[in-house]
Amino acid sequence: MLSTLHSPRSLSRFPLHLTSSVKPRAASASSASSLSDYPPPPLPVAQSPGGAPASQILTIRRSLLSGSVTATQLAESYLSRLRLTEPQLNSFIHVSDSVLKSAQEIDDKIAKGGGEALGPLAGVMVGVKDNICTADMPSTGGSRILENYRPPFDATAVKRLKEKGGIVVGKTNLDEFGMGSTTEGSGFQVTANPWDLGRVPGGSSGGSASAVSARQCVVSLGSDTGGSVRQPASFCGVVGLKPTYGRVSRFGLMAYASSLDVIGCLGTSVADVGIFLNAISGHDKFDATSSKQEVPDFESLFASINLLESKPLSGLKVGLIRETLDDGVDSGVKSAINAAVLHMQELGCIVNEVSLPSFSLGLPAYYILASSESSSNLSRYDGVSLMSRYGKQTVSDELNALYAGSRASGFGPEVKMRILMGTYALSAGYYDAYYKRAQQVRTLIRESFKTALDTNDILISPAAPSVAYKMGEKKNDPLSMYAGDIMTVNVNLAGLPALVVPCGFVEGGSSGLPVGLQMIGAAFHEEKLLKIGHLFEQTLQGCRFVPPLVADDPTWSRT
């Protein structure tokens, strides 16, 4: 049985092939050899046989260097798919008008024989969450208070991805300032889940997840304060990585909760996410909390992984967090996770249950700390400062009325609620009972993770207790929406890296709804997570995480 799991798929070969029109859940029966003999298609669609995703980034680079496709052609194909799907999805708040220009520049470079000097992200279409600043595009944070605001600088992560050849396609939708788990909290639009247009993509990086899932871009930047990259990755069936706190500079990320915020990556394969992370990581002198830890070369890591080995993860200790499979977790999710555990065991992992006693304390502690910090971070949106030129400023005779009017009309209800909660928690007389206790809980959580990771290489859990909600389902029930963050917030409190990889489906929609498996590692051990995630993803049978919207789209899969 194991031999069938490890069909000869080597990343170094990356056959460019046309995906079949089969429905995503059904694995393609076509053999690798027959398809790889096909002439190069107009689009380098990265999808290896059997449904395991290949790296789009590496495929694009090979195609560009071989001359089989130009960056402009690539850009046009992504843009046309974007235009086709965007009316249904609303992933983007703003789409760049200089994509083709950037692509042309790359083609010019190749034409001049500068192909060798191409950056690792050359020609790669990148979606950027709209709370990450871009100098040439509006950056609103999903808030009306920053409508039309154009920052005078690029965020460090954006600057780095551009330097490496990445092309920013546009700014993706989010819950206002990252506060929400459905992207319904955006001040501008509601984004749909490509797997079921009646469902939410998760949040707050819902636009980034939906755009990657629908192949509107190759990879995207998200931000993760309490699970905002991982939960939408799970809901949309894509790979999401929340790096260690400090791994990626926060400079240019509109602060929600500064001690928890991390810029993360979303992609359709673990390899893409790893290569993308490598491009944006590293110390930044503009962020005092960014780490000086060395950034490993994740790309060479993937090349070195031998997918033919029978038990590639032999002896790896995996701790399944007991508290994450308690009541309140959908049975479909549970069974998908159980299947994933079996799969990991087949790969050679030793899976044991571990208990994190402080796990359930994470949610209240998170909401106190995040709200407290947000009440402070959002003070700058006062209707008086420069941002007011673009966003909301009410006309008033009196200063306090100006503040109140601008903030009342500029912020949405979720943001107002969190500012109120945070202001309350920090107020004299309540600080010790709330903020200080939450910090103590944070220390406990950090210690319990450390203990668990001393005896285990990684910890695993579902990425969310359920699959994607129906639109409006949680809108009037904030507590139940907050409860959906139970799987992810603890990781932010501990500052650890976590990778979400799609692992299965639950019945729902036209073709099932994806479930994500969360893998948590020790601080700055992204490399280990990526290696395990890559092996898991490449060997997973019977699942293909291309949403029906795209699987039916002729520009993506031609027959």
Added chain:
Amino acid sequence: MRRTVTAVVPALLGYFILSGLNCCRHLCLVPIASLKLFNSATGVWWRVIDFVNMASTLFRNVIQAQPLFLNSSALLRRKNGVLYCTMKSTSHSHTQTATEEKQQQKSPQKIKVPPQKQMKEVSKIGADYEAVIGIETHVQLSTLTKAFCSCPYSYGAQPNTCICPVCMGLPGALPVLNSKVIECAVKLALALNCRLSFSSKFDRKQYFYPDLPKGYQISQFDIPIATGGSIDLDLPLEFGGGHRRFGITRIHMEEDAGKLMHSGNGSYSQVDLNRAGVPLLEIVSEPDMRTGIEASEYAAELQRVVRYLGVSNGNMQEGSLRCDVNVSVRPIGQAEFGTKVEIKNLNSFSAINRAIDFEISRQVNLHSQGQQDSIVQETRLWEEEGKWMVFFENTTATDPIPFLVQKTVTMRKKEGLADYRYFPEPDLPEVVLTKAYMDSVGKSLPELPEAKRRRYEEMGLSMQDVLFLANDIAVADFFDATIQKGADVKLAANWIMGDIAAYLKNEKLSIIDIKLVPHELAELIASIKSGTISGKIGKEILFELLAKGGTVKGLIEEKDLVQASYCFSRSFLHRITDLGDIEKMVDKVIAENPKQLEQYRSGKTKLQGYFAGQVMKASKGKANPGILNKVLVEKLNAKV
């Protein structure tokens, strides 16, 4: 230090300029006056706010307070000793800055106060009540760049030209601590004998105000960088002198806010963010001071210390050194403090002194009338400009006596209710200091004012001289360099405090601006002492050196040459010290005055002066008087 901090962020500024923001251009091109209320086209960087109502809230109490003093009841109250009138302008110490002295000169001498009233007031305070004074001082650090970004700051720059996304609080911008701020804090902490925290942190102090772009100030709350120090000072002699030591509660680092500029008619305000993010050290004193003069001398000593250390220019007019004073009064013998009142807007040392004394009088008066409950915890503003008032002494008096009424007025009440919702700043790591770092900074400290004063005192200088010389580090350095070259201590002090100080004052120069170097002053003093030149000629040379520079030797020779070309013969400047020359002259004079010689020898010895005068005349004033007299007495008394 564990943490690394950067001070230079040039790329950021580059972005900013190169990005060619329209608003950025507005900054430079749009004159202030053309900006109108809610002009959304230009009012972005210049935030435009209507302040009409706000101003009236802010200053309502001011407006209400004034009539009180203008009507007759105010006069009555004045007679009870409430009204405080300044007369202390003559009593400023020479520790004050030149600019301040100027300001005081502006206050006309019209200020008069019936002296007996003052006496009564003072004695009342002394006998029954005691004032307790504590001071919070903000010192603006003269680092090249701001506390958390790479913007340079220069006082008086065009509005909003020293700004970047970080100090403007743009979304996504993050603070990065300038390591020089820590160095300055450690220097001052060591100079004020404080305990340094090996690990301290930054906190956010939150409040809404248009000059605070982030909506919070980065400050230090419960763990400041330094605690528990002291400062030593000597009170000026005109205030009775004496040495004082006042406690320092804490020193912490924080950032400054921007500045609001209110339009002439009060219909709108503009924000200049140049000052936003400039590093400050806040120094909180123990409530150890008891009088206005002690408080103002505390502030003056703090100014000296920061100037000696080079961490700040300490200039009060520019706001580089700002003092907020807390004053309370309690009956003598009472252990607990009275209700404290904070006074702001103190722009000079004399304002500190006068405002406190006014406030003490006000509070003592309320106490003595049994109205101590009407002293509430509040912030009061010192009205430096004051108001000229005329009143008639007694009802029968005919001479109007003009008064400058300077007073404190309520700015805002209910101080205790402000909730700044401090919490640890998550964007900045802890500030960790190592013993080695503290030691290395400690070793780099210069000699501080207190040590300098004690050393000068030991040299035998009078306290007046000591205070003058140690007041300004540039003067002290000049003095030290002069005596280093072997100059007589007292003479060097006299020259510096006398002619040089007068020259500096007339020319409005600082001692570092003059061409005279300490070495030449030492040379000059030595030349006079040795008798090479006279004191009178020394003075001439001094002024030459002050204005044009050069050397004492060179000037003497130069003058010699000049004289020679006119008079052919004798040196003008050189004292004739050659014994033979003087003997010849004495012989000649004696020979020419046989009559006087006879009288002298017959007992009229007073005639020695006549002979000396004649010799001096013959030498054109250049004979060394010591040698001359010696030779003269010898010759006159010679037995023939």
